[in-house]
Amino acid sequence: ELKVEQNPLFLSMQEGKNYTIYCNYSTTSDRLYWYRQDPGKSLESLFVLLSNGAVKQEGRLMASLDTKARLSTLHITAAVHDLSATYFCAPANTGNQFYFGTGTSLTVIP
Amino acid sequence: DAMVIQNPRYQVTQFGKPVTLSCSQTLNHNVMYWYQQKSSQAPKLLFHYYDKDFNNEADTPDNFQSRRPNTSFCFLDIRSPGLGDAAMYLCATSREGGFHTEAFFGQGTRLTVV
Numbered sequence: 418e419l420k421v422e423q424n425p426l427f428l429s430m431q432e433g434k435n436y437t438i439y440c441n442y443s444t445t446s447d448r449l450y451w452y453r454q455d456p457g458k459s460l461e462s463l464f465v466l467l468s469n470g471a472v473k474q475e476g477r478l479m480a481s482l483d484t485k486a487r488l489s490t491l492h493i494t495a496a497v498h499d500l501s502a503t504y505f506c507a508p509a510n511t512g513n514q515f516y517f518g519t520g521t522s523l524t525v526i527p
Numbered sequence: 528d529a530m531v532i533q534n535p536r537y538q539v540t541q542f543g544k545p546v547t548l549s550c551s552q553t554l555n556h557n558v559m560y561w562y563q564q565k566s567s568q569a570p571k572l573l574f575h576y577y578d579k580d581f582n583n584e585a586d587t588p589d590n591f592q593s594r595r596p597n598t599s600f601c602f603l604d605i606r607s608p609g610l611g612d613a614a615m616y617l618c619a620t621s622r623e624g625g626f627h628t629e630a631f632f633g634q635g636t637r638l639t640v641v
Contacts, residue, residue, distance in 0.1 A: 450630060459617060460570070460632040505569060507630075513558055513577055513623045514584075515630065517569040 419444055419510055423518035430496050431526050438521045440489040440506035449489050450507040450515060451480050460505070463491075496525045530554050533618050533633035540608050540640055548603040548636045550618030556628070559601040561593060562617040564635075570617055576601060577623065605638075613640045 420443035430436050440449070448467045452460040464473045466482035466489065473480050477500065479492045489506055503522045509515035531552045540546040550559065557578050562570035574583045576595045590612070592604040605612055615637050621630040 452632075459615075459635045460619075462629045462631065465629045512582070513621075514560075514572055514575060514582070516572060517562075520569050 419446065419508055419514075419516040421506065421508060421516055421518035423504075423506060423521050425521060426519060427522050427524075429524045429526060430493075432497055433495050435495065436493050438491040438493070438504055438506075438523075440491070440508075440518050442487050442489075442506075442508040442518075444487075444510065446484065446487070446508035446510055448509050449482050450509070451489070451491055452505045452507065452517075454503045454505065454520075463504075493523075496523075498525045498527060501525045531618060531620055531631050531633035533616075533636050535636060536634060538636055538638050540605075540638065542609065542640055543607045546605050546608055546638070548605075548616050548618075548638070550601045550603070550633055551599050552620045552631075553599070554620055554622075554631065555598060556620035556622045556631075557598070558621045558623045559595060560619040560621075560630070561591075561601070561603050562619065564615045564617060566614075573603070608638070608640045610640050613638055 422441045450465050451463040454460050464480040469484040471482045477494045482489045503520045505520045506518045507515040534549045560575040561573045564570040573587045595601045615635045617635045618633045619630045622628040
């Protein structure tokens with residue numbers, strides 16, 4: 418089973434600031450998902466990264482994947498309150514299973 | 528339009544009474560997954576179907592079973608729910624094999640055991 422670690426677990430940041438969430442995983446993976454979850458809700462797909470060096474951006478969020486380092490990052494630019502949520506990374510193995518990281522609970526403070 | 532639909536959204540069951548949760552999809556995806564998410568934890572993969580092939584995670588308790596009668600539907604059966612099985616249950620689908628897609632989640636079923 419893939420082991421997945423995210424850091425930080427909790428992140429409190431001011432509006433307008435930048436920050437990066439890190440996702441490390443233990444074994445070879447050919448793709449990685451990022452999801453957002455609001456309290457009491459299901460998971461909303463943000464990005465799917467399919468190859469080494471992949472970079473995707475949507476609004477204030479940008480995700481990247483380094484398969485050799487087994488590392489993905491989610492960068493937040495000029496945070497706004499609406500970004501407050503829990504963010505999960507989920508790398509997939511060759512057997513089609515994908516396993517979630519511990520999650521990063523983000524609070525953006527006005 | 529919802530593409531992955533879970534029913535019911537909320538389910539209350541008695542301790543030890545079998546319960547079935549359902550998931551349907553309109554995406555014609557070949558893979559369907561079931562995850563369990565307890566409060567303030569990450570979703571945990573229970574099992575998945577690749578077409579009709581069932582793949583159980585090694586640490587999924589025997590109390591949890593699944594059925595996939597056709598491409599569109601998948602069921603999660605909990606044979607004897609315990610208090611520790613109270614959680615959000617999430618169904619997801621994806622297309623695998625050559626071209627990978629996003630994995631889409633349903634709205635989840637929140638299970639309460641009394």
